Amino acid sequence: MKIGIIGVGCSKFGVRDTTIQELAFEAVKEALDDANITQDDVNISVVGSVGTRNYELMPAVPVNEYCGFSGKGPIRVESACATGSSAVYTAYASIASGVAEVAIAIGVEKMTEVETPVSLAVGGRAGNYLWEFHQYGTTFPAYYAMHASSHMAKYGTTEEQMALVAVKAHRNAVKNPKAHLQKEIDVETVLNSRVIAYPLKLFDCSPISDGASAVILASESKVKELGADAVWIEGIGYSSDTSNMTRRESFVGLKASVEASRMAYRMAKIDNPVNQLDIATVHDCFTIAEIIAYEDLGFCRKGEGGRFIEDGESDFGGKIPVNTFGGLKAKGHPLAATGTAMVYEIVKQLREEAGKLQAEIKNYAGLTHNIGGTGHFAWVFVLRR
């Protein structure tokens, strides 16, 4: 059973003075127009939203009503920052199971309705509540700081190498009209910014953004009927890990990323990702996360992620351009909207519609890597046009 992506949409990311349903519609409208269909053609709508930061605690109903999917929206999904990918997966499985022919996955998040400390606190509760969050106040900058420290200690990764991830992200985001942070920065900007959780500084962290994105999927027969130029989902991989960081074997990688990518590569028959994929989006909620992702996804060997960015291998013209759209770091990271936006970016690249950010496409294959928490959830998709 082949499932194709026939339409994608993405709102402008940033501080958005809209309701969550209006924000969702920006992405849904673009996706419907892109697929050249209407709401009537959609059989099921899956709404992804973490939903803990906005006044709509159960956002699927108002989002579906406003977007014209009343009658078709029985499910909201949540997997922390990997929520958008869970929505895409549930839409995929709905078609593959024969329940639907056309499905839409909507990822939407309003984060700026609460103050930053509240947002961090709510985020921290996605980890282990009773012990790590409640006793130690561990929030996500602190979690990723532990990973950064471990990686520096074990492999000699430097703060400068991490800063390069931010510099690349900001450089790309300037050319992406949908990006939240549209300002170039240099290594010094990052190194001199204030420490959030050592060794992570302000510019090592993704911003708090509002945003929405949407992906429309269809069965193979429906793709043919519509004559659509589909991007096919060839590989799906998932994993999850303990909520207690104390039970993890190591902090230099995310086991869930490794497992999810292996599962997706097996399904998509990928044995050499850097040679077989043209492009990738990885979950760079913090700069260290992108470096670790290079390794966990098999773009380079364990411990060589710092060198990979330093050598330009993840930039245009490198072995595999990563986060050409500006990444979570600079385009923004509106939680649930991130996974669906990653699919949006890869689809645009594989269709060679990425404008000033277009990478070279030879294999017509790309990857999305979306993490919830610090590897509490992981999704990897392999897409091929």
Place this chain on the structure above:
Amino acid sequence: MKIGIIGVGCSKFGVRDTTIQELAFEAVKEALDDANITQDDVNISVVGSVGTRNYELMPAVPVNEYCGFSGKGPIRVESACATGSSAVYTAYASIASGVAEVAIAIGVEKMTEVETPVSLAVGGRAGNYLWEFHQYGTTFPAYYAMHASSHMAKYGTTEEQMALVAVKAHRNAVKNPKAHLQKEIDVETVLNSRVIAYPLKLFDCSPISDGASAVILASESKVKELGADAVWIEGIGYSSDTSNMTRRESFVGLKASVEASRMAYRMAKIDNPVNQLDIATVHDCFTIAEIIAYEDLGFCRKGEGGRFIEDGESDFGGKIPVNTFGGLKAKGHPLAATGTAMVYEIVKQLREEAGKLQAEIKNYAGLTHNIGGTGHFAWVFVLRR
């Protein structure tokens, strides 16, 4: 593609002094034992939890960790009070799509960690927040009171008929060791209890309960390999409706119930539900909801639901025994655990393992009907052994 249910489990419902993960494990352990498998045999775990009333705002990670599904739990689903059915559906679709061979759907809710007014307020936010909840303070007893008033005005349904739903529920719950409220009541008890939202009185309302339940599903080939006595999912129907009640055409029925049942009946080839089904669980969060469900599901004609209960047609020996386990009304309604518990009850009935509450089984077919909000979400499943 046939998908079978090979194991079910359900915790005791009530005020439970446990964490959400311990509560979930009660159900998971019973389901694993029932299926005669271990966590190693499960490929994906879908956790359903509304999650707004307990300290774990994102409960899938701790639940999966505690229950032994780390690595296998990438998704939490939420559809208000229909969340459990969304979990079963997502598990079903995961198998039907070929991604998994064995999947577990876990529904779990801790509701008693907050005070009742907070619980009602959070619940009210599942409807339309900005207009109906924020301006008018509409919570769910008020929503269902509007349905009850409309049904009384249009069809002459009486408070006594509604009370009979509660009397039947309590009578059955006394024989169900997992029920929250284990006390027989009579019509006078209901009529003389204090008004919550006229015409609904205290005993017209389901209680606020903690609880968990779990359903293990497997592909047809896995069912054969295990030699399991499976109950098959033959029909799946879903719908959803507007968050604004002001946009509904009528309050005497739930359009989403009608649409979901038609979809499920079509898939399962049911054209005369009362003759073809042996047993049903319906979403009786308030007594009026059960009466409306008889009609929306086609057990009787529109407007005749009051007479249906009065004539004993939904009791043992009637046309179709409904909520033999005590219903949400008396077994309890721990939100996300309700949909999975409905499947638990029907599986037990179809296997003729329901003990003192066993109904007569001739067609080996039963139905679950699970609503979120007042028809904001709807799921109907047809099961056959």
